[in-house]
Amino acid sequence: MAEDRELLPRVAARDEAAFRQLYERYADRVFRYALTMLRQRHLAEEVVQETMVAIWQGAGSFRGGSQVSTWIFGIARNQAHALLRREARGAREPEEPLVLPDPAAAVEREGKVLAALEGLPPDQREVVVLAFYEGLSYREIARILGVPEGTVKSRMYFAKRRLREALT
Numbered sequence: 001m002a003e004d005r006e007l008l009p010r011v012a013a014r015d016e017a018a019f020r021q022l023y024e025r026y027a028d029r030v031f032r033y034a035l036t037m038l039r040q041r042h043l044a045e046e047v048v049q050e051t052m053v054a055i056w057q058g059a060g061s062f063r064g065g066s067q068v069s070t071w072i073f074g075i076a077r078n079q080a081h082a083l084l085r086r087e088a089r090g091a092r093e094p095e096e097p098l099v100l101p102d103p104a105a106a107v108e109r110e111g112k113v114l115a116a117l118e119g120l121p122p123d124q125r126e127v128v129v130l131a132f133y134e135g136l137s138y139r140e141i142a143r144i145l146g147v148p149e150g151t152v153k154s155r156m157y158f159a160k161r162r163l164r165e166a167l168t
Contacts, residue, residue: 004068012060023052026069029134030076036129037080037122043087050079070140073130077144116166124159127152 002010002021010018027048034047054075062071117125130141138156142149 005064008059008062008068011056012062019056022055022072026072027052030072032133033073033076033126033129034080036117036125037077038083043080043083047076047079047083050083051076054079066143067140069134069136070143073134073136073140074144112167113163116163119166120159120162124155124162127155128159128163131156 002018004022004025007018007022011022030051031044031048034044034051035041038044038047051072055072058075062068066074117128120128126145127141130136130144131138136144138149138152141152145152
């Protein structure tokens with residue numbers, strides 16, 4: 001299977017098979033990330049679609065200054081924020097509780113962790129999800145969020161402290 005960096009030039013050349021590989025690698029991850037921000041499944045699904053369209057249209061603009069995953073999550077974040085702005089202009093539906101799809105197991109511990117995540121402020125929850133669910137480094141998260149790495153570390157520190165309190 002091709003590496004992400006090998007797929008983007010192919011996507012830019014309109015190789016549908018390469019795009020399908022990127023879609024399969026990132027659609028679920030982008031969905032989980034968007035759901036933590038938007039808290040409504042249909043909005044998270046819309047962000048996935050908008051992100052994938054942006055990847056298809058903008059693959060040629062990737063310059064390699066970051067990981068492909070950082071670039072994709074940056075697009076997803078921008079799409080989510082744009083959707084939030086559009087939603088703010090119209091009527092908002094009530095927020096759904098945060099549910100991260102995990103086909104591996106719906107264990108009791110997972111439910112407690114998700115409930116604890118639900119209690120975090122959005123900026124802290126976003127950092128936790130990107131780090132622990134998506135496996136991104138603090139540097140990559142800082143690039144996606146457009147904040148200094150120290151801010152990411154600070155948010156993570158306070159998030160861990162709150163999670164620890166909620167889970168004990």
